[in-house]
Amino acid sequence: MAVVKISERGSFRKEYIRWWKHPEKDIQLFDWLDENERERKTLFSPGYLRDRRNPLPYGLTKMECGLRAAAALFAGDPQRGQDYAANPRRFSMSVHDHIRSLRFKYRRFNSKIGAKVSNMAYVDIQGPLLQKIDQLMLVECPEWIRLHFHWRTDPYYNQYWPKDQPTAREKPVQANAPERQLRKSSPGLVNQKRALQASAVRVRDGQNKANSPVMELPTPRENSNSGTTQVRSSSTTQEIETLASEGGHASVIHGGATNLDGSITSIQRLELLIQLRKLDIEREDKKYAAELQRAQVEAANRHQSEKHEIMKQLADYVTGGKGSTGGSSTGRDE
Incomplete structure (x- = not known):
C-alpha cells in the first residue's frame, strides 16, 4: 500500500x-x-x-x-x-x-x-513513579523516551526547563554515563522483531496471554468526552507530582538491557509496542485486501452468470423464432 x-x-x-x-x-x-x-x-x-x-x-x-x-x-x-x-x-x-x-x-x-518529572533525566526516575511514567508513555507518547534524551534541557521543546540555564544548542552537553549506557543498551531492532514475531505466533496459537510479554502491554484508552478526559488528565498529573515529591528518582544506574529479575525493560517494551502496532496495521491491510479481492471475485462471477443467462435467453429467443416460422410454413403447404 x-x-x-x-x-x-x-x-x-x-x-x-x-x-x-x-x-x-x-x-x-x-x-x-x-x-x-x-x-x-x-x-x-x-x-x-x-x-x-x-x-x-x-x-x-x-x-x-x-x-x-x-x-x-x-x-x-x-x-x-x-x-x-x-x-x-x-x-x-x-x-x-x-x-x-x-x-x-x-x-x-x-x-x-508536570514540571518536576519533565526536568528529570529518564535514568533518574525509579520506583512507582517510573512505572507510572512508563504506562502513560506507552499509551500516549511512545516516542517521549527518545525525544527526552535530546530535548529535556532545551526550553524550546521542554517548556519547564529554565531559560537561564545552558541548553543543548548554546552549550553542547555531553551525555553522562547513565544516559550513554541507557542509549547503548537499547536492544537492536532486528532482535526486537524476532521477539515480537515469536510472541505473536504464541498468541495466534491460542496460548494463555500471560505467556506472551506483548499481551501484557497496556492498550490505548477509548476516546471519551472532553470533560472526562480533562478530569482524568488533571488527576494523572496530580498523581505523578505526588509520586515525584515522594522521591521517585535515584542516583544509581538502571534501565539496562534487562532488569535484575530478567524482565524486559521499558525501552524494550516501547520498541515491542511499536512493532506490535505495525503488525496490527499490516494485519488490517491484509484483511482489507482479502475482502476486496473476495468482493471482486464475487462481482466477476455474478457478472459472468448474468452474461451467461442473457446469452441463454437470447439463444432461446432465436431458436423459438425459427421453430415458429417453420411450423407456420408447413401448415400453409398442406
Whole structure:
C-alpha cells in the first residue's frame, strides 16, 4: 500500500508520509539523528524552513539536513524508493513537518507529567513513579523516551526547563554515563522483531496471554468526552507530582538491557509496542485486501452468470423464432 498520498488543489501538489501508519520510520529517524550530531542540532534548532538559505552555526541549513534525513529513510526503501526518487524534496518537507508535530506531542506529554518529572533525566526516575511514567508513555507518547534524551534541557521543546540555564544548542552537553549506557543498551531492532514475531505466533496459537510479554502491554484508552478526559488528565498529573515529591528518582544506574529479575525493560517494551502496532496495521491491510479481492471475485462471477443467462435467453429467443416460422410454413403447404 502506498505511503505517499498526493492531493491536488489547482496547480499545488502536496505529498506527505503517513508516519502514524509506519512507526518503524520513527525508530529509523531517531537512530539516524543519534548518529548524525550536526544534522540533529540543525533540525532541532528553532525556526522554520524560510530560513533554509541561511546556514546555522553548525554549517548546514535545515533544507540540507532534511534532504539527508529523507535519503537515509526512504532512498533504499523497497516500497517508497521510487516515490522518493521522483520527488525527494517533498519527503524532506515531510521530515520537517513530522519533527514539528513531535515537538507539540512532547510538550503535551510534559504538561501531563508536570514540571518536576519533565526536568528529570529518564535514568533518574525509579520506583512507582517510573512505572507510572512508563504506562502513560506507552499509551500516549511512545516516542517521549527518545525525544527526552535530546530535548529535556532545551526550553524550546521542554517548556519547564529554565531559560537561564545552558541548553543543548548554546552549550553542547555531553551525555553522562547513565544516559550513554541507557542509549547503548537499547536492544537492536532486528532482535526486537524476532521477539515480537515469536510472541505473536504464541498468541495466534491460542496460548494463555500471560505467556506472551506483548499481551501484557497496556492498550490505548477509548476516546471519551472532553470533560472526562480533562478530569482524568488533571488527576494523572496530580498523581505523578505526588509520586515525584515522594522521591521517585535515584542516583544509581538502571534501565539496562534487562532488569535484575530478567524482565524486559521499558525501552524494550516501547520498541515491542511499536512493532506490535505495525503488525496490527499490516494485519488490517491484509484483511482489507482479502475482502476486496473476495468482493471482486464475487462481482466477476455474478457478472459472468448474468452474461451467461442473457446469452441463454437470447439463444432461446432465436431458436423459438425459427421453430415458429417453420411450423407456420408447413401448415400453409398442406
